[in-house]
Amino acid sequence: xxxxxxxxxxxxxxxxxxxxxxxxxxxxxxxxxxxxxxxxxxxxxxxxxxxxxxxxxxxxxxxxxxxxxxxxxxxxxxxxxxxxxxxxxxxxxxxxxxxxxxxxxxxxxxxxxxxxxxxxxxxxxxxxxxxxxxxxxxxxxxxxxxxxxxxxxxxxxxxxxxxxxxxxxxxxxxxxxxxxxxxxxxxxxxxxxxxxxxxxxxxxxxxxxxxxxxxxxxxxxxxxxxxxxxxxxxxxxxxxxxxxxxxxxxxxxxxxxxxxxxxxxxxxxxxxxxxxxxxxxxxxxxxxxxxxxxxxxxxxxxxxxxxxxxxxxxxxxxxxxxxxxxxxxxxxxxxxxxxxxxxxxxxxxxxxxxxxxxxxxxxxxxxxxxxxxxxxxxxxxxxxxxxxxxxxxxxxxxxxxxxxxxxxxxxxxxxxxxxxxxxxxxxxxxxxxxxxxxxxxxxxxxxxxxxxxxxxxxxxxxxxxxxx
Numbered sequence: 001x002x003x004x005x006x007x008x009x010x011x012x013x014x015x016x017x018x019x020x021x022x023x024x025x026x027x028x029x030x031x032x033x034x035x036x037x038x039x040x041x042x043x044x045x046x047x048x049x050x051x052x053x054x055x056x057x058x059x060x061x062x063x064x065x066x067x068x069x070x071x072x073x074x075x076x077x078x079x080x081x082x083x084x085x086x087x088x089x090x091x092x093x094x095x096x097x098x099x100x101x102x103x104x105x106x107x108x109x110x111x112x113x114x115x116x117x118x119x120x121x122x123x124x125x126x127x128x129x130x131x132x133x134x135x136x137x138x139x140x141x142x143x144x145x146x147x148x149x150x151x152x153x154x155x156x157x158x159x160x161x162x163x164x165x166x167x168x169x170x171x172x173x174x175x176x177x178x179x180x181x182x183x184x185x186x187x188x189x190x191x192x193x194x195x196x197x198x199x200x201x202x203x204x205x206x207x208x209x210x211x212x213x214x215x216x217x218x219x220x221x222x223x224x225x226x227x228x229x230x231x232x233x234x235x236x237x238x239x240x241x242x243x244x245x246x247x248x249x250x251x252x253x254x255x256x257x258x259x260x261x262x263x264x265x266x267x268x269x270x271x272x273x274x275x276x277x278x279x280x281x282x283x284x285x286x287x288x289x290x291x292x293x294x295x296x297x298x299x300x301x302x303x304x305x306x307x308x309x310x311x312x313x314x315x316x317x318x319x320x321x322x323x324x325x326x327x328x329x330x331x332x333x334x335x336x337x338x339x340x341x342x343x344x345x346x347x348x349x350x351x352x353x354x355x356x357x358x359x360x361x362x363x364x365x366x367x368x369x370x371x372x373x374x375x376x377x378x379x380x381x382x383x384x385x386x387x388x389x390x391x392x393x394x395x396x397x398x399x400x401x402x403x404x405x406x407x408x409x410x411x412x413x414x415x416x417x418x419x420x421x422x423x424x425x426x427x428x429x430x431x432x433x434x435x436x437x438x439x440x441x442x443x444x445x446x447x448x449x450x451x452x453x454x455x456x457x458x459x460x461x462x463x464x465x466x467x468x
Contacts, residue, residue, distance in 0.1 A: 032119060033064040034086065037071055039129035040136075043231050050137065050227050051273040052144075058136040059112040061099055065119045068096040070107075077108045102131065104138045111139050127232050134228035141220060144277075150217035150254070152371045153415050154209045156382065160248045161336060167328035168202035171316055173244045173253075176260045178314075180237050185267070189292055190314035192264050196289045214254055215283035221251075222258010222284065229259060238263060247328075247335050248375065264288055343377040346403055349425030354443065355463045356390075356397055356421040362468045363409035363417025364390035364397075380408035390418055394466050397441070397448030399423060430462050439464070
């Protein structure tokens, strides 16, 4: 399991298949990527982003246009060329294999913030710089707080079908929004406390692992989003709304719920960053709950309520709860129906089909996947729509930018191993080459190699049966 969890750190990565051409890097255009780095420097000088964090100390690698640029790296790989026009900047023609997404990556043994930015990006310069700061903060987190993370394994068994839990989640988000937007300190504290109560009620319905996933992702992605918002000059409100996120978008929600909790901690818990940096192991909601229980906050809330001539209950009445519950029941019902339809439609795709079957006792295990582009479509089946790599002692298979369906071999639909992989809708027959005991399979967006496999064809279905 430790190996699997380390693989998940690459969950956003889409490996580059083709070797880059050995040509000179393109001549850098003034401005562009260099303006982004200059803006990061300006932000770092003029704003305090996080206790002990300075993005100017983090190596940065950006694929920009047709060239990968490397900044502030202490040990550039030999394939990077030093730019005489920009001291300390290195370039590589094309996209370097370590730049697979906006994510941290090891480059020549050094953890580096990587980003993919199109030269024609319409986002303002400060927003682009803030995006890179977000990734640089992830490097800081990995080095200083490796336990700030959610276990992605939990996404596959998270109870997304629980309408009661979804209803409470929506009310919790609405309470956070009201706490952020309240002008009076007392009203803000009142709604923040309501959000914490709703979270406690919701977490009571979850497994310990599911609750820990949310809290870990809020520390990881939520705080990186908070630092990004500070760099962009907009750390006053999150993007949470009353409509919130889709039933299955718990990971995406954690970016904004973590940001919201951080904004409220700024308001009610001065010095909370220092406490985390000093080793405080509490989650963001636990820190906020402790701050709200402080007598000065309570007295302030009471004073604000008296001055307003009323006491704001900061509770959702029965009608509000029922409306949220009704909507959640409808949405979770639709979710189940969509899963059934997604599985059916995937298997009905015209064209060739590849099926890989593992022998009992030797399942295939995930060696890489994209957690943002997967969905559970059955008790033991996962539909992958972007990237998947599976392997065992006999070999491995990798699917890029193409759908695939896995059937689990154990209690967990993915992490106890996979007994069967199906890739449907291939435009042409996969190529099979046998060299001794080695069998190589190639198709559009797919490649695999196994030892001692048996291959059979039935109409437009190619089945690869593995051996131990």
